[in-house]
Amino acid sequence: MTDMTDTTDQTATESSPAVPPQPALSPENAEIIALTRKDFVSDQEVRWCPGCGDYSILAQTQKVMPDFGYKKEDIVFISGIGCSGRLPYYMNTYGFHTIHGRAPTLATGLKATRPDLMVWVITGDGDALSIGGNHVLHSMRRNVDINLVMFNNRIYGLTKGQASPTSEFGKKTKSTPVGSIDTPIMPLTIALAAEASFVARSVDTHTEHLQQTLERGGRHKGSSFIEVLQNCNIFNDGAWRDFTDREVREDRMLVLEHGKPMIFGKDRDKGIRLVGLRPEVVTIGQDGVTEADLLVHDESAEDPYLALVLSRMFWPDFPVPVGVLRATSRPTHDRLLEDQITAAVGRSGAGDLERVLRGGETWTVE
């Protein structure tokens, strides 16, 4: 395997997220479970192309899994179709490789009836935003308590290189030999528009940041939408290289930290401020700009405006924001469903089948 992960890369941009360490999600299990990464490695041979970014995503996923305090039998990975769809086979948990675009629907039904389970949805840019776009929208607006990880490589890999909904305008692919005429969509903007309560972005090769982001998403109660910028080294090699490469990333990416001003750059001298409704890149110390002029990140803002601004920022006009854009709290779908049942039983008692069969008007024939 060649240069597929960059695990030695520990740069200054990878500081810890500004949230305190959190207890295991399932505290009653935390003490009795002492699982390690190896417990989450299945016996199946991994069959992605050598050099694929998916290897790193799998590795980081396996690595953070013990931290949640769930028993491995209480964790389910559900995927759709595409290269990302194979991930559940490699996790030694319960896994369901479903059909194209539909993983969120199965996850919704599972979580609705089994709130005790931790449910991950693994998907790709085509799976989540093309064929399954509708389901992403609706699982997010319902706040289904799932962690949706979308591998975005801006290409259809498994079908060997067609344009995807995140491919650049003008992109030449097998299906668009003279250039794509479709404007790409911004996944995080979509997630925010769909009322996702947790929205984040990371990069396959930025392993520590990816772990932190997966960890944050996994701990979030409600819909988590995590975009992972992932490299398909066969059909779209270097799709994100312009800003994710080691040499340039500090100048071209903005690592979001809750409560902190938006500063980036090798020399930590660049920042983002808001002019009217538009963000603007400024240099601290130039034209009288000080740190006090910069936007301060607030991932927990109830209104989505700041997150929406961040979701629209992208290279080359802006540094690409990574980290948690939004983490807000509202009741989950499974909770609301259970609450209605509990309330109904509280009002009327548990249902009596005999009585409901005899409901309405009846008459007796002797």
Place this chain on the structure above:
Amino acid sequence: MTTTRERELPTEELERVTIRFAGDSGDGMQLTGTQFTRTAAVFGNDISTLPDFPAEIRAPAGSLPGVSGFQISFSSTEIHTPGDAPDVLVAMNPAALKTNIGDLPAGGALIVNSDAFTQANLNKAAYASNPLTDGSLKAYTTFEIPISTLNERSLDGLDMTSKQKDLTKNFFALGIMFWLYERSMDPTLGWIDAKFSARPVVAEANKRALRAGYAFGETTEMFHTHYRVQPAKLPPGTYRNITGNEATALGFLAASKLADRQLFYGSYPITPASDILHQLSTYKTFGVKTFQAEDEIAAIGAAIGASYGGALGLTASSGPGIALKTEAMGLAVMVELPLVVIDVQRAGPSTGMPTKNEQADLLQVMFGRNSDSPIPIVAPATPGECFDYAIEAARIALKYMTPVVYLSDAFLATGSEPWLVPSVADLPSIAVTNAAKGEGPFQPYLRDPETLARPWAVPGTAGLEHRIGGLEKADGSGNVSYDPDNHHKMQLLRAAKVAGIAKDIPPLEVFGPESGDLLILGWGSTYGAIRSAAERLQADGRSVAHAHLRHLNPFPANTEAVLRSYRRVLIPEVNLGQLLLLVRAKYLIDAVGYDRVRGKPFRIAEIVEEAERILAEGT
């Protein structure tokens, strides 16, 4: 038999009466029919109903496409259909008259709201001249009643607009019918009080309208007799009136209790299946979880997800929605999880005629998936039977770890009949157990030797962590496999599992002689018309039997033997010969079809006629 009542009006005893209420879709004809049905049912008649309404919620008032109808047949003897033709037609406007008069036999009674026969309404119904005056209704016993005027007069003094008052005229018409057939107004008066408890003026108006119609019948000299239909001699027990959709919802609720599983219902609104969602969503005290999905695919996806987690997953639609669910049905076949897919069929193809009846999705659910993808199919024959076959569908799904299709249709779904309410204690247990950790590595595709079902290993079970999916499975281990021989074996296993259900379902029963000249074979909602036709033919001394399939995949084990016991086999279907195709292909029997696809159920007479034609052909 004619007797004399106190008011000097004779009462005529009738065995059976069929009434059709027809009016504008805003005239409340469905409500009128439903109220008459409740009243007749509680009185103890056998009943059968056929609502017939447009898909448009409010087509232009007075227009031909806006006509809504409700036919009810009530009887002192057992009946199987809502009647071939009405004895009485109530037409609230010219459009209703025009679209329905063709079904009224000569000599039939016609009650019209003469107020509605204005030039404007006649134009909307494309009448060149007024049928009330041009002699074209000579063949009928016509009662012209200014219902709108009389009704409005009866509401004098109520604080309502004329338009609001006019909305109650259907109850005036209902009042006339209650008088004519000696029915108590009490059930409907009680219903009005409950329905409009928050709007006392509306309640008062409807009650006055009903009573005024009744009083009109009593005082007018228009009617010279009224009619009595005695209660039917049904088997003893407690009855309620039930539609197919109601029975379906109750059946799956019962199935979840009998299986001791949480019921999860994923659904997207579609006519004529939506009422199942409406009803199941009220069963919260039973822990039923309903999910109005973003589309048909999400509805079935969520149901599969629920089944994966150990619940009884259920989804429903009609033909167009089933088409969308197709890929997920294939997934359920591959991952071998229990699931019931309800298809309440309607007239197609495509959007077709959403509120009209057809039974033309049989081949769709039988074959409409990529590859060989066998799914068991059950089909109730009457509204009440929908309850039993809901339980049967769930039983097969759970026991054999398979998706099952449950085929209902618009006629069953919205039609109603008296239903002998079962006792819960008499219902079968359909419980199955989850897989538990055993010796050695877990094999998610190791089958039960008897049923060929794979184990149901639900998440949360320690030691059974495994992966499933739409990719081909290795026999036993369930790992992804591209091995050619394994694929062949798995295709055969999936087919054998479904075929083997034939050992576990009741044999095909025959009504009539066990062998003879003609067998009429049917399925689904054609039951009533075929059974009645067979009764008539048998009464005429014909050697005719009726068999009705409730299991369409697999067929009952004795099906071929039954079919071969008759010289001819006739298969009437509300499609162009779908069961016919299956029977001919499977058994190489030269059955003949009889198809009428008009969006309506069969008439008894046309089946009798076709049977007579075939019998006359000899062999």
